[in-house]
Amino acid sequence: MSSSDDDTPLVRGRPNGVKSEDRISKSVDQAMDKQIPSNGHVEPGVSVRMGPIEEMDVDTPPTNGNVNGKRKARSSLTNGRSYKEESSSEDDDKPLSKRRRTSQQAKRVMEDSESELSDVPLKARKPPKATAAQIGESSDSDIPLNTRLEKKKESIEKAAAKEAKTIRNKEKAAASKRKPKAAKSESDDDVPLAKKKKQPAKKTPNGVKKDESDSDAPLAKKAQPKKTKVKAEPATPVKKSKGKAKAEEKTAQDEEAEDEEDEYRWWEDPTNGDGTKKWTTLEHNGVVFPPEYEPLPSHVKLIYEGVPVSLHKDAEEVATFYGSMLNSTHNVENPTFNENFFNDFTAILDKTGHGKDKHGNTVKIKKFEKCDFKPIFEWFDSERAKKKALPAAEKKALKAEKEAAEAPYMYCMWDGRKQKVGNFRVEPPGLFRGRGEHPKTGRVKKRVMPEQITINIGKEAKVPEPPAGHRWKEIKHDQEGTWLAMWQENINGAYKYVMLAANSDIKGQSDFKKFEKARELKKHIDRIREDYRRDLKSEKMADRQRATAIYLIDQFALRAGNEKGEDEADTVGCCSLKYEHVTLKPPHFVIFDFLGKDSIRFYDEVTVDPQVFKNLKIFKKAPKTTGDDVFDRLTTSALNKHLTNYMPGLTAKVFRTYNASWTMARLLRDMKAVGSIPEKVKAYNDANREVAILCNHKRTVAASHATSIEKMQERINGLRYQVWRTKHMMMDIDPKIKKKKGAEYFELPEDLDDEWVKQHIDSLVEEQRQKIQKKFEKDNEKLKAEGEKEMKAKELDQRLEVAEELGKKYRKEHKTGKVEAEGKGPTIEKMEANIDKLNQRIETMKVQMEDKEGNKEVALGTSKINYIDPRLTVVFSKKFNVPIERFFSKTLREKFDWAIKSVDENWEF
Known part of the structure; x- marks a missing residue:
């Protein structure tokens, strides 16, 4: 094998592996x-x-x-x-x-x-x-799928090349205008950075600064960002007379989040992102530790070879990690998971003296197969059931108590601004799961102690107090870091960081x-x-x-x-x-x-x-x-x-981010989304789907997909059945209408046969029973909270008779084909209006089902959240008048707040 004669360092493969020649003859x-x-x-x-x-x-x-x-x-x-x-x-x-x-x-x-x-x-x-359907084209097209996709991709790449040259030509032209006459005619790329002429920042029509704006200007000379008020419509000035009324409408939470300050539009800050000091002052209250372990009741024990054994507190805690999750078959039936758990468990048993039987004799726990964790699982399962069965008022009180205890840790003061903290809770101990076939799945994640945690805080700020009897590992004042606390976990030796929330300025940046x-x-x-x-x-x-x-x-x-x-x-x-x-x-x-x-x-x-x-x-x-x-x-x-x-x-x-965003930008540029909101959403998802396919963002079809589609089809069929009932109500109002409309108009769809109707009626009755049951329980909780006497089971039985009557009514209708008109003052016009509404709902659900079916193999979420510039989604929302809530959940709206507020419908990627 010849040695390399170029400047490329030799990169070794695996030990004793075969290496390619350095040149190809x-x-x-x-x-x-x-x-x-x-x-x-x-x-x-x-x-x-x-x-x-x-x-x-x-x-x-x-x-x-x-x-x-x-x-x-x-x-x-x-x-x-x-x-x-x-x-x-x-x-x-x-x-x-x-x-x-x-x-x-x-x-x-x-x-x-x-x-x-x-x-x-x-x-x-x-x-x-x-599939062809995933890119919005008919599956019976004569053009092969890969040919259609390749033509699309080829045209997108040609457009990208053309735009790249156009942008560079414009920048050269702009640069030549800015230069003195004695300067080079082509470019100033070779001019030292300090010698380049400083230019004032320019804005595009949509308010986003161009890349060449003032990146070379000294930091002190750059324009400071303007502070602007938060407005529902930025283009519309807010009258002073209405300002007070608006302020009164805000909740205390809104005031706290905004901190009674003008909004800081950091994306318009030219000093942002210089890669050096991230903050000047930083104050926070540290982290929240998980509660201490509470031992199991004396009657709940691990059973080994049929003998209940008592364990040391530390060993018992590890036993509960496994015992509490016996219902997670994906993990407990994994040999690697079980082997890793038992290795760590026996290591702790060796340190703590293994178990003791009821006479105090030592019981050596050596084989996983002889361990019975069922008593532990049953106890945890019963505790989960008790918690679930708590009255709503008690659940609410417990939640409020927890939120009050954690409130001091939820926010920090970052350069004098209140910022929400993301993951301020220290991870509790447990068993490591991992994703896919991780070799360390099942290993014990140890409890993190204060002595392992490093705090990052301002020099002048008060250092948060560690739990009594403990101390922090270290106190740092790292102004180049955006972390508040960190520690090293024991599984992979990775460092865990407490960072700001996704909707904070730093994360948005x-x-x-x-x-x-x-x-x-x-x-x-x-x-x-x-x-x-x-x-x-x-x-x-x-x-x-x-x-x-x-x-x-x-x-x-x-x-x-x-x-x-x-x-x-x-x-x-x-x-x-x-x-x-x-x-x-x-x-x-x-x-x-x-x-x-x-x-x-x-x-x-x-x-x-x-x-x-x-x-x-x-x-x-x-x-x-x-x-x-x-x-x-x-x-x-x-x-x-x-x-x-x-x-x-x-x-x-x-490249992944660029290809996804550029492709989406090209599709949106030519898109003409029309129709209802669901149809427009589907048009967006079709474009998102095409991006996901072209950029290879795929996923395995979910195990629950078929069931989900089946349920959606069942809801559509239920609406079709309601259309049939409503049409027959029209005959009840005016028997002559059958002759006017024709007998075919009133027939039940062929696929809704007798067997389906019987099952559907049974499901409607059961659904009604569950609603009555939940309403009864809720009413009883309310009576109990108000100190009044609860209703007896007899009252529930009487209420449930309504569901049985409903079933009898529907079965009679199906048998006789006669349906009594329902509602106050029923008329033919009202029935026809109801049918139109039902048909509209059916069409909307069909669009949604087609959309879901098209998405089954494509990770739209991956593309939309991580790779497609969120400003493109905002452009679509504003251009076609679709609420942004249809694309971004509350969490994502907070995460991409900067995108929602920084562009209009004319912005371009």
Whole structure:
């Protein structure tokens, strides 16, 4: 093997692994060309199929997926930062000495859309399959799905290249106007930063400052942000006479949140984001610790070999971690989970003297199979039931008591402004779950003590008091960090941070910077794509590997990946792909199958550029085999370092944000959403879905999806049945109307047969019974709270007779076909109006069901929250007059408050 004769440092693969040559000879290139048969025009860049692998002619060995056992650790050129979730930028706030050198399990993200994956065993998951309906096109089209998608993607890329050149030309023209006559005619890129002419900040019509505004001006000279009042409609001035009335309408909570100050519009602050000092003064009250462990009642014990045993308090607490979750079969039936738990449990038992029987004799607990945790589970289950059965008033009182105790910790004073704190509670001890097939699942998360916690606070502020008899590990005054407290957990050695809430200025700035960086990328994307396509044919192996990796990251939204430690989950990204993760299927199909972020399986069959296919063939060339790195001359840090040559701060993860936002911006630009609000929402979701497919944001179909669709269809059928009843009420009012409308108008739909009607009537009766039962319980709780005598069961029986009467009535109607008119003063006109309303509800529900069906394999939440600039959603909301609440939950509206308030319908990404 020849040694490298270029400046690329040697990157070693796994121990004793095979390394690629540093240069690719013409003979190897030509030999590979002969091996790869031509199949006409190739349309690279989209997923072809998301189904299981059929029998096919692939490279050998034909194994695909993950190797049994742990991955070997890879060495790195540099100790780069871990590749984290795109939405997270918390690593910037951590002390340099505390940043981890290996990637960690990312935190769970807010919505719901992907959480179901974590509870599905990997082997049971079926890879998703993209359908034509998911991109809003008919499934019976003669044009193949991948052709349609490729044409769409190709046009989007051409538009991106055209816009990038236009932006650069405009910037050059503007720069040349600003220069003195003696200056260079082309550009001032080579002029030292200090020598460049300072220009006043410019605003676009939508109020967002242009990138070149005053970034080079000294900090002291930059304009200070204006403070503006919070207004429902910014364009409309608020009269002074109404100001007092509005102030009186605000609740105490509103006043507290606003802190009786003008709103600070930080996104208009030119001094924001200079990367140095984050705060001048900081005050807070520390953290909230979980309650101390309360021992089990004396009659509740762990049973070992049929003998109830008493345990030391510390060991008993660990036993309750497992015993309380026996209903979580996904975990307790996992051999790894059980093994890890029992190893940690026995370690604590060894320290505390194991168990004692009723005579005080020592009982050695050595085998997991002989442990019976059922008594512990039954006790916890009964306690949960008691808590659930508490009267509403008592639940409310307990909640209020808890909120009052935590109130001092919910806010901090940041540079004199009141900011909400996010996760001020210290994590309670328990069993680590992890996501996917995490190797440490089941291990004991130890109780965090004050002695492990470092507090970050202002020098002049009062340091919060630790719990009695304890002390803090350290007090810091780190003005470059945005964390308030931190500690190291014992499972992965990761540092946990108390940060500000998602709707705080600092967190909002983090999201703002991320999307602004993606907007900046659109100026350079054409040059980047031109360069990596040229380097796909480079003679230098390192350059060709880098170009191929950037192609895969840009075209298929692969994460860059990073080095892993031996004890971490076996997850990979583009740069850390192994031989067995990539299967080549001539002439130009590539199948990826590996554990991605959060140990979730990434499976995709894609069609690639012929040169990329050939490159991957070269990178996998014998004698490489299972366990060897595909990109053995590339690391994530080296890749990101190369990307910074195009623009400061550019990393591989910015491509995902850019591609999603740019694609959505193009779709919204041409969109003409019409119809009702649900139809407009569906139009937005269709665009979001197309973004998710083109950017590879997929998910496994939820186990509950079929049931959910079935329930929606059942509700639609129930409305159709009500339409039938209403039509028959018209005949009850005017028997002659049957002749006018025709007998067919009054017939029950064929699919609503006798069996369905009987089941539907039974379900209506049961639904009515449950409503009556809940109302009875609620009335009794109210009577009890007011000190009055509760109603007896006899009263409930009388109320339930109403439900039985309803069932008899419906059954008679179905049998005779006669329905008595209901309501006050029923008329034909009123019945027809009711039918119109019911049909409108049916159509709305059908749209919603189609939308849900289209979303089953696509992670719309992932795209919308993490990758699509939220300002684009706000633009859609304002442009088509759809309430923003239809797209963002309350939590997301708080998180993206800056986006909602900073743009109008004319803003462009």
